[in-house]
Amino acid sequence: xxxxxxxxxxxxxxxxxxxxxxxxxxxxxxxxxxxxxxxxxxxxxxxxxxxxxxxxxxxxxxxxxxxxxxxxxxxxxxxxxxxxxxxxxxxxxxxxxxxxxxxxxxxxxxxxxxxxxxxxxxxxxxx
Numbered sequence: 731x732x733x734x735x736x737x738x739x740x741x742x743x744x745x746x747x748x749x750x751x752x753x754x755x756x757x758x759x760x761x762x763x764x765x766x767x768x769x770x771x772x773x774x775x776x777x778x779x780x781x782x783x784x785x786x787x788x789x790x791x792x793x794x795x796x797x798x799x800x801x802x803x804x805x806x807x808x809x810x811x812x813x814x815x816x817x818x819x820x821x822x823x824x825x826x827x828x829x830x831x832x833x834x835x836x837x838x839x840x841x842x843x844x845x846x847x848x849x850x851x852x853x854x855x856x857x
């Protein structure tokens with residue numbers, strides 16, 4: 731359970747870092763939009779990480795829900811990443827950065843699912 735808490739804080743830091751990096755290499759409008767999205771998602775991860783300090787189940791489940799939302803939003807960007815791979819770079823590096831954020835959300839979601847399964851198994855063995 732502590733590893734998910736640490737991973738939630740690391741995910742928040744990574745998303746913040748990607749947001750600032752994206753704001754520096756993308757154009758003004760695209761960069762600010764990407765930064766705003768990353769600050770929102772990273773802030774949510776930071777808040778759920780802080781919740782997990784006092785109320786572990788609330789914070790971890792909240793991080794899972796937020797990661798699921800981030801993964802769902804990022805899945806909509808896969809077609810633009812496919813175009814990015816074929817050479818269409820009209821949005822710059824934004825599709826690659828969005829894929830990085832999506833992968834962070836996917837890794838966090840997998841960790842949360844493992845913890846929830848462990849909680850369910852522990853509850854089943856207790857009675």
